[in-house]
Amino acid sequence: MSQSEEAFVRALGRVLLALPRVVDADMTRGGGLPLSEYKPLMYLSEAPQQQMRMSELASVCDLSLSGMTRVVNRLERQGWAQRTKCAEDGRGWNAVLTESGLARLEQDWPTHLASVRRHLLDHFGGHDLTRLTATLQRVATSDQADHA
Template sequence: MADVTTLEPLTPDEEAFLRALGRVMSLLPRAVDADMLEEQPISATEYTVLMHLSEAPRNQMRMSELANTCGLSLSGMTRVVNRLESQSLVVRQKAPDDGRASLALLTSSGWTLLKQAWPTNLASVRRHVFSRLEGCDIAAAAKALERIAPS
């Protein structure tokens, strides 16, 4: 840890950016979640899990990889997958190469609901994010955020 006496305080612009980023990280997921739950039988988090499974090879991922990709703890992912399993949107099975690991697999019902929920998610993201970034260089913003949290 660096000696606090040698650190430079944040500039007003840096402080403003950090505070705005914190607000976005806190408020955006709640706003999208509210929109999803108003129109769909799944939350934004559940939608994100289905989306990542739909993009994975054979529509399946190890639970630990899925948790990491979605920014959840393994126990948090287990709770989400349990809810999705109870709706027959995902099934869980042991990994064939490692009996200790579990895979989450997207079902055909999961695909159907993902396609049904996509317009709601898209409209929410457009309304809460992109409608407010008109005139901004989205590609540059994406690159800057990628430097903070590489994929």
């Protein structure tokens, strides 16, 4: 590994740890949603019928199923999500975004956007984000292909 490659890998590792922390701190300052609750609401808002299997939601949020269950339990207590049996097979559970959950997501979205812009996007001015995104997506999906 070259010196520049080593520096890149180390810097990326620091970003992967630091970025969620600073975004979470920005979001929770003043009573906003923690990132651990914002992300599931975000993914549910983008899903068909605003619902996802719990296992799929856990996967996209990079949590274990039991960890996702704890998060959805908190969201249910707030009235922002609910769980329903999967109609497809009756064995699994779906997490479903409620109207009040969507309203809460929309309330916290500007804070999330401002934080991500300040801590990440503003540092990439002048870079080809389309190419960078495609590269990051290839990296993310190559791990899945390696384990198939």
